[in-house]
Amino acid sequence: MIDLAQLRKDPNFFRMAWLDRGLSIDVEGLLALDAAVRELKTQSEQVKAELNAASKAIAQAARTGQDIDAAKERARKLGDQAKAIDESRVAREGALQDELMVLPNPCQASVPVGRDSSENKVAAQWGAKPSFAFAPKAHWDLGPALDIIDFERGSKLSGSGFVVLKGAGARLSRALVSFFLDVHTLEHGYTELAVPFLVSPQAMQGTGQLPKFADQLYACRDDALLLIPTAEVPVTNLHTGEIFDADMLPRRYTAHTPCFRREAGAAGKDTRGIFRVHQFDKVE
Structure with a gap:
C-alpha cells in the first residue's frame, strides 16, 4: 500500500x-x-x-x-x-x-516506460535458442500424442480450462516439484512449508489480490475463505502482525501448492494448451 x-x-x-x-x-x-x-x-x-x-x-x-x-x-x-x-x-x-x-506502487527507475508489453526491453538472455531440423509440435499436439496430457477428459470433469496429466506427464510434474523444492532447501537454505490452500480475505489483501483481483478468485460458498492463486499468499502472510529482531532475518521459505485462478476476461488469450488454465501446480 x-x-x-x-x-x-x-x-x-x-x-x-x-x-x-x-x-x-x-x-x-x-x-x-x-x-x-x-x-x-x-x-x-x-x-x-x-x-x-x-x-x-x-x-x-x-x-x-x-x-x-x-x-x-x-x-x-x-x-x-x-x-x-x-x-x-x-x-x-x-x-x-x-x-x-487499488493504487499500484511506483515502478523502479530502471523500468522502461511503455504502453504495453510490446515495448518491453530485453534485459538479459541466457543460453542459445534451440534450432531443430524438423518442425516442432506444439505441446497441445505433442502431449496427447504421447498420452501424457488429456484435455478432453479434463474438460469433461471440470469444464474448459482444466487438464489431466497422466502417466509420464503426472510423473514429470511431480518430479519437477520435488526437484525445485530440493534445490531451494538443500542448495540455497530455504525452509519448506506446507501451507493451507484456502485463506481469509485479509490474507488476500495482504498480498494485493484483494480488492483488485476479486473477480479472478474462487470463493467458498458457505465460508469466508478463498482458494489461493499462488503460494505467495499464505507464505507472505505467515508472519503477519509479528515483529522480528534484526538478527532473526532474513526468513527464506519455499512451498509447493496448487494454484487456482478464474482467468475472468481472458477469453481468446492463450486458450490452447496449458498456458492459461484454472488450476496448476507451482513452487514459490
Whole structure:
C-alpha cells in the first residue's frame, strides 16, 4: 500500500509514477481526503478530552451539592458531538483505505516506460535458442500424442480450462516439484512449508489480490475463505502482525501448492494448451 507520509512529502513523484503506468490519479483529492481524516482525528481527541473534563465536573458538582443538570447536558452534547465526529472519521477512513488499496506502487527507475508489453526491453538472455531440423509440435499436439496430457477428459470433469496429466506427464510434474523444492532447501537454505490452500480475505489483501483481483478468485460458498492463486499468499502472510529482531532475518521459505485462478476476461488469450488454465501446480 502507498505510504501516506511519502505521498504527502512528494505528491508529484507519485503523480508522475502513476502517469508512467497509464493512470491519471486525482492526487489532490487523495491528499484532501487524507487531510480530512487527520483533522477529524484531532477534533475527536479534543472533544473527548472536553467530555472527560465534563464528566469530572459532574462528579465534582455532585460532591459539593451543586446543580448537575447543566453539566450533564453539556456532557450529553459533547458525547453526541464525539459520536458524530467518529462516524464521519470512520466513513472517510474507509473511503481513503478503498482508494489506497487499488493504487499500484511506483515502478523502479530502471523500468522502461511503455504502453504495453510490446515495448518491453530485453534485459538479459541466457543460453542459445534451440534450432531443430524438423518442425516442432506444439505441446497441445505433442502431449496427447504421447498420452501424457488429456484435455478432453479434463474438460469433461471440470469444464474448459482444466487438464489431466497422466502417466509420464503426472510423473514429470511431480518430479519437477520435488526437484525445485530440493534445490531451494538443500542448495540455497530455504525452509519448506506446507501451507493451507484456502485463506481469509485479509490474507488476500495482504498480498494485493484483494480488492483488485476479486473477480479472478474462487470463493467458498458457505465460508469466508478463498482458494489461493499462488503460494505467495499464505507464505507472505505467515508472519503477519509479528515483529522480528534484526538478527532473526532474513526468513527464506519455499512451498509447493496448487494454484487456482478464474482467468475472468481472458477469453481468446492463450486458450490452447496449458498456458492459461484454472488450476496448476507451482513452487514459490
